[in-house]
Amino acid sequence: MTYLKTLAASAAALAVMAPAAFADWAPRKPVEFIIMAGTGGGADQIARLLQGLIEKKDLSPRPFIPINKPGGSGAEALRYMQDKAGDNHTVMMTLNSFYTTPIIQEDLGVDVTEFTPIGLMAMDTFLLWVNTDRNDITDLDSYVSAVKGAGLDWKVGGTGSGQEDSVLTAMMEAAFEYEVTYIPFPGGGTVAKNLIGNQIDSTVNNPSEQMEFYRAGNSKPLVQFTGERMAAFPDTPTAKELGVDIEYYMQRSVNGPPGMDPEAVEWYTNLFQTLFDSQEWQDFCVSDGLTCDAMMNGAELANFHATQKDAHVALIEQVGAGAITGE
Amino acid sequence: METILVSLGAGLMQAFEPLNLFMIFAGCLAGLFVGCMPGLGSVNGVAILLPVTFLVPPTAAIIFLAALYYGAMYGGAISSITLGIPGASTAVATVFDGRPMAQQGKADKALMAAAIASFIGGTVSVILFTLFAPPLAAFALKFGPQEEFALMLLAFATFIGLGGDDIPKTVFSILLGLVMAAIGFDIISGQPRMIFFDMVEFQRGIGFLVLAIGIYGIGEMLWTLESTKGQVTMHKVQITWARMKANFAEVKKYINSTWLGSFLGFFVGTLPAAGATPASLMSYGLSKTFSKDPDSYGKGNVAGVAAPEAANNAASTGSMLPMITLGIPGSPTTAILLGGMIIWGLRPGPLLFTESPDFVWGLIGSMYVANVATVILNLAMIPIFIRVLAMPFTLLTPIIFVLCVLGVFATTDRMFDTWIMLILGVGGYLMRKLNYPVAPAVLAIVLGPLAERSLRQSLISSQGDVTTFVTRPISLTCVLLALALISYPLVQRALRRRQSQRRAA
Structure with missing residues (x-):
């Protein structure tokens, strides 16, 4: 009986609440x-x-x-x-x-x-970018040897310690056994700008951040960290194709x-x-x-x-x- | 050159199309309004009115928003001068001298100087923009963290000029500002720091406007209450043609500061991450440093109004440059404009000039017209703004108080910040009573985070080697200029002392 009462009470309560609950909510x-x-x-x-x-x-x-x-x-x-x-x-x-x-x-x-x-x-996806001025870097191998040659003088720009690009940078450091200097900037746009201005040596920007510079011929992608090549970058190999197991x-x-x-x-x-x-x-x-x-x-x-x-x-x-x- | 003129001509023609011309006037008027409301700045104005622009073609839309942006830069000066509350962060430096001028019954002069300086600043920078956009964009790319830090050093050097005679007190004020700027999250590691009493509210840091409104709005209100005992009403000003003409004749008094502010403002504006607020503060400092009569600054020198106003308008045009050529906004407002451009199907970046010339040149053309429109609107409305000052102070004080509270709450949406603002206001009042300059603290809270970030980025990239600041040409130039600036007032003072000693002997 008490059970039924509670049930009835809850039903009544629901009935009262229902209009409020199901009324179309919209920002006020x-x-x-x-x-x-x-x-x-x-x-x-x-x-x-x-x-x-x-x-x-x-x-x-x-x-x-x-x-x-x-x-x-x-x-x-x-x-x-x-x-x-x-x-x-x-x-x-x-x-x-x-x-x-x-x-x-x-x-x-x-x-x-x-x-x-x-x-x-x-x-979203990541690519490895360098400035087009870097004629010595044409693919992943020449990139890795350039980084190894430069050591800690190699500057990678990113959006902050603990941000995804720093994770990816750390994954690359582990995979290629090199160490770089990672410099945090406020936002991917600033990172892209600093790559174009040669303030840093490479970045792992998202496509949208580099797209306009890429179209203007200021930067070039070396590798994409995807499962398959993206339609927007048909000529850039994936890391997996090159035998590097990084997909992020x-x-x-x-x-x-x-x-x-x-x-x-x-x-x-x-x-x-x-x-x-x-x-x-x-x-x-x-x-x-x-x-x-x-x-x-x-x-x-x-x-x-x-x-x-x-x-x-x-x-x-x-x-x-x-x-x-x-x- | 010829191609530029042809394109510009086409752009100007576009700006004079009826719809676009209407958009310019509407934008300037809306901007004046949001600019003069404390707490509502160009950022809010552009964000709120962005949807309106989807009803018109992209060029008309950006013209409207850009006009709103300039209008807000002018508008910020109005409440800075008449009420002593910075209407927007970009107008803080305008308070320094604008407020004392209003108290001396020269509000019309101050407003006029603000309008004319803004006009000159805006026009100079749009001309620079027209002629040198691509090379300037390339130059902006040369600015790495080292150069940014050197520039900040230069800005801090102008503090010495700002602080008056008492250098230890100036340094104290700077440090106070830097400490407040450090509250919140560490820029590089992201760890919380300086969280007083473990109050989580401090994690968000102390906003620049919170300090500025507190010190200038509340602090100034208390100060005036004390010094006038609430008796005095502001000087009433009768606007007559003769007075207007006399005011026009005064332009030569502040023309040098205006030029300085215009070029400096444009240049600082083009650098991503700097923007109009640092530009106006630096311009004020430099103008004071190079003035023949630095002691009159802060006490109602009309050049002290013109310098920051020229700079903030010039910077607002300047900050369009990295947005258009690099796709990176130079200020929070242009960040929102950038969003608008993406919707209109335009991709800002190095190719925009060649791919959408109509849009870019239409915008540039509109900047010329918008400057003329705002100066006309502004001059015409000075008699209306002045009426605020005809109110008795007993009425004005509560209004200022309410506007301060509202202004802070509207920007940050937190009661915590409102309380902090009130506490800082009382603190600012006490500092004034003890003869501490407060402007350096305001400057430090704006520039502190920028300087810290660029310093640490530079040192990370040079692996701790401080010579990195003097081995790069642009950075070295800035560092040397900063050193010269710091020593300039000291040397000058020493020379003056020697002269007076000689005279005494």
Whole structure:
């Protein structure tokens, strides 16, 4: 009897709550679109493209305002999101530092598996780039011998210790048995600029960051770290083709702070699904060498994050946190 | 040269098309408004109004946003001068002399100087942009971390000129600013540092505007309350034609500072990562250092208004250069413009000039027109802005207080920052009472992170060898200039002392 009563009471409660719960949620104030990297980099370009598409297609009643929080390899952004727990008006464009930064900075107090997964927009790729002035470097072998010849004078630019490119740099150091000097810059765009200006010797930029310089003939890719050659770079061999077992991707997903309301999550998921399916986004994916087959979301994305996090723990253990942070 | 003129002509024609001309005026007006609201800067304005631009063709769209950007640079000066609250971070240096001028009943002069200097700064830099965009882009690429640090060193050297006579107090103020700049995350390793009392809120650091609004808004308000006992109303200014004409005649008083600010601002603006705020502060410092009468700065010298205003407008044009030629924004606002360009189907980068000439030259043409539009709008509106000062101080004080609180909260969205702002405001007031200069602290919090990053990048790349700063030509030049700047006021002072001793003897 008590059981029935409780049931009835819960049903009544549900009935009362239902209209609120299922009412269409939509942002009531501008949405902060946090980018955990600097301006001009891949994450930044993507976030700003998405923000523009949201406005152009009038997908949100309130504007999305992109805010860069690149500090401490994304630590600033992660901490900010953690502090925004339960907030329905903040979402974040993430990259792999989403996994690596909390692993390397244990006292950050952030567990990304608690964040609210919204949608995986793309998997981004990496290539090894040098300035076209380097006539002596034409392929991976000549690159490796040039690096070995230069020793620590060889400067690799990246977006920060613990960022994905530093992980990839550490993986290359382990595979080719050389050591380089890794210099962090705020954002992939600045890294690209410093390669073109010969301030650094090589980078592992994403295609979108180097694309315009590549088209202008200022930089050249040597290797791509993908499973198969990308359509945008048909003449560049993959590391695997050359017998080097490095394959590394960058996730580009949108996530909310911990404890976002389910209605809000649903609204954002639909929003980003619409963006994902748009012609503009799919075109961008092709031109910038992104893999965008289907948008992962919800539990599937949560699983993906958990797996990726574990994979990065293993990766960092293998190459050593010191190799990544340069300590 | 000829091709440039032909392209520019086409660009100007484009700017005079009715839609584009309308966009310029609308943008300038919107910019003036967001610029003069504390806490709302060009970044917010451009971000909020970006969607509006999807209704028009790309060229009209960027013209609107670029006009908004300039308008905001002008607008920032308005609240700096009339209320003493920097309307935007780029207008902080304008407070230094603009506020004292308003208190002396010369607000119209200050506003006029700001408008004219901005016009000159904007025009000089757009001319430089037109003529030298590609070579300047190539030059910007030569700027590695070493050069950036040397430039920051140069900026710090201007502090000596900023601090007045008391060098130990200036150094103290700089250090205070640097300590505040260091709060948050370590730039290179990403570890949190200087987290006072283990409060997680400190991880986000102390924003530059929090300090600037605190010191200048609240600190200044307390100071004025104390010195006037709330009795005095501001000097009312009657705008007459005769007075306007007299004000125009004063241009020669600040023309040198304006030129200095224009060139410096443009140059600093073109460097990615620097932007208009450091440019305006450096310009102020340099103008003071080279002035015949440095002691009058900070007490209402009109050149102290013109120098930073010329620089921040010049820098806003300058920061378009790396955006267009390299695809790397020179300021937060251009970062948003960059996003807009990607939507419009344009890919900023080295090929934009050749692939989308209509767009680039239309933008450049519009910059010329936008400068004229803003100066006209601004001069016409001076009588309206001045009315703010006719309010009794008992009314103005609470308004300033509310605007300060609102301005900080609007930018950072945190009550924590608002409290910090109030605490810093009281601190700034005490510093003033004890005769400590506060401007160096403001400069240090802006330049500190930039200097730290470039210093550490340089030392990592040279593997700890400090000679890296003097073995590269551009860096060496900057370092030498910095040394000259530091010694200049010292030498001058020593000379003056000797002269007066001689006279006494």
